[in-house]
Amino acid sequence: MLKSKLTKMKIVKIIVLVLLVAFVGIQFVPTERNQSDVVPKTDFMLVNDVPKEIENKLQVSCYDCHSNNTAYPWYNKIQPVAWFMEDHIKKGKEELNFNEWADYSDRRKKSKLKSIISQIKDDEMPLSSYTLIHKDASFSEDDKKKVITWLTQLKDN
């Protein structure tokens, strides 16, 4: 009886040790950091006349995943969080990169604006997994109304 309890303890110890080693090990796997000091000339804010309030909201809520520069929180240095974020940012930039706005054709700008509006309207963006931690990124009803009205104007011009 006592013996089997001891072996059980041993197994638990081994498992914890393995997990710990794995956790430390994955910290050495490099991830690509999405960081840049340069705001390219093609950036959305530079080629459009964006009101300060709208600019702030879009910067805070969208630019972490939809531009070349992410404001990383400290815990992003820890794996596996970093992987999770890297993947999100990669996909986000593929869909829409505000830094490359002027490089999109007029047709695509319209398409993108339409999608941005519909995503914000339906609460699909920003992702809930993101706003869970970044409280300031979420859109209040008032934010939504202001941002959508302005973006709709831009789209229809």
Added chain:
Amino acid sequence: MKNLKMSIAAMLLLAVSFTNAQEKEKMNMDHGKMNMDKMKDAKAEVVLNDYFMMKDALVGDDTKKAAQAGTKLMASLKAFDMTKYSKEDQKELIDIIEDATEHAEHISKSPMEHQREHFKTLSKDITDMVAITGTSSKLYEQFCPMYDKGSAWLSTSNDVRNPYLGKKMPSCGKVQREINN
């Protein structure tokens, strides 16, 4: 009473199949005529076919089939050959195809409502493409005022079957333009 209903249904069915057959005949004739006077862009026709497959899937509220059509459309857009067009048309076509590919991709992996949103912009892209490439069949641009402040799509038939509202309101809309290339 039951008999009466049955016979009305039978008559309707007959009428529908008759008009369908007539339309097909007309289309075939058009086809022959067009082929004789000018060879149209075969690659553009494949794009159109995939688009119509998608439209029909959305008419039938069939998400899976619409997604499959999206994947097919991505491939046919990629295979599109624009070398024979003028520089100006090429520039336009590059933009159209880039945009359309993105919509097709979204449709290939989204739920129905999202598919329909993208289908709206895709329809604009395809309409603009046809304006450049032309097509051997006669097309109808149809319009539904009820979906998203009014939305258009293309069809090979002048009979309205709505891809935006699907089974909820299959016949909402009207033909707003005939495209004869």
